[in-house]
Amino acid sequence: MEHPTIMVTGGAGFIGSNFVHHILYEMTGARVIVFDKLTYAGNLENLADIIKDKRVTFIQGDICNRQIVTEVMSACDWVVNFAAETHVDRSIAEPEAFIATDIMGAFTLLEVAREYKIKRFMQISTDEVYGNAEAPGGMSRPSLESDALKPLSPYAASKAGADRLAFSYWATFGLPVIITRCSNNYGPYQYPEKQLPLYICNALSNRELPVYGDGKSTRDWIHVEDHCAALSLLLRAPLEQVAGEVFNISGNEERSILENALAVLKITGQPDSLLSFVTDRPGHVLRHAVNAEKLEKRLGWQPHRRFSEGILQTVTWYREHPEWIQHILARHDSFLEHALIAGAHEIHRQ
Numbered sequence: 001m002e003h004p005t006i007m008v009t010g011g012a013g014f015i016g017s018n019f020v021h022h023i024l025y026e027m028t029g030a031r032v033i034v035f036d037k038l039t040y041a042g043n044l045e046n047l048a049d050i051i052k053d054k055r056v057t058f059i060q061g062d063i064c065n066r067q068i069v070t071e072v073m074s075a076c077d078w079v080v081n082f083a084a085e086t087h088v089d090r091s092i093a094e095p096e097a098f099i100a101t102d103i104m105g106a107f108t109l110l111e112v113a114r115e116y117k118i119k120r121f122m123q124i125s126t127d128e129v130y131g132n133a134e135a136p137g138g139m140s141r142p143s144l145e146s147d148a149l150k151p152l153s154p155y156a157a158s159k160a161g162a163d164r165l166a167f168s169y170w171a172t173f174g175l176p177v178i179i180t181r182c183s184n185n186y187g188p189y190q191y192p193e194k195q196l197p198l199y200i201c202n203a204l205s206n207r208e209l210p211v212y213g214d215g216k217s218t219r220d221w222i223h224v225e226d227h228c229a230a231l232s233l234l235l236r237a238p239l240e241q242v243a244g245e246v247f248n249i250s251g252n253e254e255r256s257i258l259e260n261a262l263a264v265l266k267i268t269g270q271p272d273s274l275l276s277f278v279t280d281r282p283g284h285v286l287r288h289a290v291n292a293e294k295l296e297k298r299l300g301w302q303p304h305r306r307f308s309e310g311i312l313q314t315v316t317w318y319r320e321h322p323e324w325i326q327h328i329l330a331r332h333d334s335f336l337e338h339a340l341i342a343g344a345h346e347i348h349r350q
């Protein structure tokens, strides 16, 4: 389809807004309907430069609201579902919203997609659904799409529920579902509660960088642009190659919390004395990493941006957009304030 109308839920958040930019650039004939509740994580400033593009429509709404979802989706060809509660630490403190949005919201979207015979439904899942990256015998190795799901946090469990629910709509109803499980993203427009933007904002403001435990637990990092390129490729691929399938997406850059903190301190010219080691939490995953060979073999996708280059670009972006950060701080999100200022050590896990 050359000129699809694409409903992008959660399109005012971090990855969703980057994706909207990406798809408008790549598919000049596409129309995009950004559908977003604008929770604390949603931010219209993420779309400021494209909101007046006549190919873009913004609608504020909740993916749990079947009526408004129906009104919007009935005019769409494809759906990409980014909308979710996404912060692991908030899911430990207040899991209810995660069940509502990540599971019931996805269910509502899938039901309406089935009714309106949506031609492509992409469910943005996450590598968090695997739990610790390990082979069935327990040996540590990057997760494969065929591995068992062992989510460890309410966030991961709610995403795992939506992931499998989406698959069931393919298996049961033939809805053309594509499921992606990407590793940790970083880049412009990421809400500063997450690890890297928190480190960057704190380093730029001369505040401590909290490091969980001994800082050795690792994640696999991908620049958000590489993630969006993979999603775009999957969305436009021949349906028989992707429908009903799960694809891991990886940056192939495993790094520990401590390595990330040190990298940010170095780029911002801050001393290592800003490191602050804090108590780890139960349920913290030691290693997240995914094997993305399936996507590479099927569609020839590979990440292009090395971490060393991507983190430099990201720090520069945050340095050059102090007003973006200030507007977020002006909302007085107590969870974020606690993370950034008072008890920075409590809330930064991604």
Ligand SMILES: NC(=O)c1ccc[n+]([C@@H]2O[C@H](COP(=O)([O-])OP(=O)(O)OC[C@H]3O[C@@H](n4cnc5c(N)ncnc54)[C@H](O)[C@@H]3O)[C@@H](O)[C@H]2O)c1
Pocket (backbone or CB within 6 Å): 009, 010, 011, 012, 013, 014, 015, 016, 035, 036, 037, 038, 039, 040, 041, 042, 043, 061, 062, 063, 064, 081, 082, 083, 084, 085, 086, 087, 101, 105, 124, 125, 126, 127, 159, 181, 182, 183, 184, 185, 186, 191, 350
């Ligand atoms: N950030 C990562 O590293 C990462 C990695 C893999 C997968 N993912 C997945 O990618 C997606 C986007 O993640 P992100 O980091 O951009 O998240 P984010 O928190 O920055 O953005 C989430 C967006 O969803 C919107 N939203 C929340 N509840 C909604 C509701 N009920 N109805 C409509 N909109 C709602 C928010 O307003 C916000 O704009 C999520 O599904 C997440 O699970 C994220």
